[in-house]
Amino acid sequence: MSVKLGRILGFPIEIDWSWFVVFFLVAWAIRDGLLLQLVPDAASPAVLALAGVTGGLLFFASLLGHELAHCWVARRRGIPIAGITLFIFGGVARMKMEPDRPSDELRMALAGPAFSIAAAIFFWLVWGAQILPALWSELARYLAIANIVVALFNLVPAFPSDGGRALRAILWMWTGSLQKATRTAAWLGQAAGWGLVFLGVSRFLMGDWGGIWYVFLGLFLQNAAQIALHQTQWRRAMRGLTVRDLMDRSPVLLPPGVNIREAVHEYFLRQPAEVLPVVEEGRVLGMVSVASLRAVPQERWDDTPVSAVMAAVQPELYVSPSQDAWEALSGVRRPANVPLLVVEDGLLIGTISQETLARQLQLRMRIEA
Ligand SMILES: [Zn+2]
Numbered sequence: 432m433s434v435k436l437g438r439i440l441g442f443p444i445e446i447d448w449s450w451f452v453v454f455f456l457v458a459w460a461i462r463d464g465l466l467l468q469l470v471p472d473a474a475s476p477a478v479l480a481l482a483g484v485t486g487g488l489l490f491f492a493s494l495l496g497h498e499l500a501h502c503w504v505a506r507r508r509g510i511p512i513a514g515i516t517l518f519i520f521g522g523v524a525r526m527k528m529e530p531d532r533p534s535d536e537l538r539m540a541l542a543g544p545a546f547s548i549a550a551a552i553f554f555w556l557v558w559g560a561q562i563l564p565a566l567w568s569e570l571a572r573y574l575a576i577a578n579i580v581v582a583l584f585n586l587v588p589a590f591p592s593d594g595g596r597a598l599r600a601i602l603w604m605w606t607g608s609l610q611k612a613t614r615t616a617a618w619l620g621q622a623a624g625w626g627l628v629f630l631g632v633s634r635f636l637m638g639d640w641g642g643i644w645y646v647f648l649g650l651f652l653q654n655a656a657q658i659a660l661h662q663t664q665w666r667r668a669m670r671g672l673t674v675r676d677l678m679d680r681s682p683v684l685l686p687p688g689v690n691i692r693e694a695v696h697e698y699f700l701r702q703p704a705e706v707l708p709v710v711e712e713g714r715v716l717g718m719v720s721v722a723s724l725r726a727v728p729q730e731r732w733d734d735t736p737v738s739a740v741m742a743a744v745q746p747e748l749y750v751s752p753s754q755d756a757w758e759a760l761s762g763v764r765r766p767a768n769v770p771l772l773v774v775e776d777g778l779l780i781g782t783i784s785q786e787t788l789a790r791q792l793q794l795r796m797r798i799e800a
Pocket residue numbers: 497498501543544585593
């Protein structure tokens with residue numbers, strides 16, 4: 432679940448709801464910090480609350496700047512960006528494809544932390560100049576520290592963090608093999624993740640509740656490293672392939688007239704997909720999911736046609752057979768069980784679903800290995 436914020440420099444920005452937890456924690460920590468330090472003009476609760484919220488917003492702007500720096504360098508290097516998402520562990524710049532040259536990856540990876548360091552220096556100077564009232568100067572100092580922490584945290588060489596990507600780029604330059612570099616970087620990323628889990632558990636056992644945070648972060652890191660490794664392998668397996676090469680040429684299609692009982696017994700239970708397109712004479716009318724069928728009471732299954740429960744197809748699910756397979760698959764954000772629909776001259780000629788895709792790629796890797 433996320434909120435779309437519009438575009439900055441042309442990049443679509445989204446905030447996941449989990450980010451609001453961070454905002455609240457940051458605002459609260461700033462308020463508490465200012466209160467504890469007895470900053471002279473921090474007497475009124477309203478002013479403190481305002482400082483907390485302002486700090487939260489400026490921290491948010493700092494993170495956004497960090498991600499925008501990644502995206503800006505990526506665009507200059509010809510790597511398309513799908514957008515930026517901020518969530519509980521920071522931000523991600525979603526790339527439509529990975530860089531082809533290690534020097535591009537290195538520049539992109541370091542752009543974010545470089546921005547954070549620059550922001551830290553800026554806030555540090557604002558604090559040092561003492562031109563603002565004491566409370567707001569103090570806030571600037573907090574933001575300087577926060578940006579340094581963001582920079583250092585991202586520079587930890589745990590792929591796919593910024594530091595991990597930079598390390599991979601260096602290994603890539605050194606060995607000349609993206610595969611080898613990714614494996615090593617992802618292994619280090621997983622090791623770092625498990626290390627954090629271990630640290631968190633031991634702190635928790637010593638009575639520090641904050642240890643739980645490390646456990647979650649560690650699990651997140653090791654999971655991210657694993658996903659990044661798989662993605663690199665898949666991307667390699669898909670190199671040079673088009674949508675036509677990978678699509679299922681004879682997918683199971685639902686005619687609009689069949690009733691729900693028939694749809695369940697003759698279609699859904701006879702194949703692995705959970706979402707099927709409804710098609711009449713080659714034209715896609717909609718999609719039906721197992722969940723939408725279950726919403727209809729069983730006694731009405733015989734006289735309800737599937738066309739009554741089908742959902743409209745989101746336009747981004749349509750792909751063309753000549754499109755690059757990796758770009759088509761990584762460019763669309765959709766639930767894993769929803770297939771891509773391959774359409775030529777307005778007619779459905781195939782689908783790409785998770786099940787058939789995984790089988791196809793594994794087969795290809797086995798045959799070509
Ligand atoms: Zn970053």
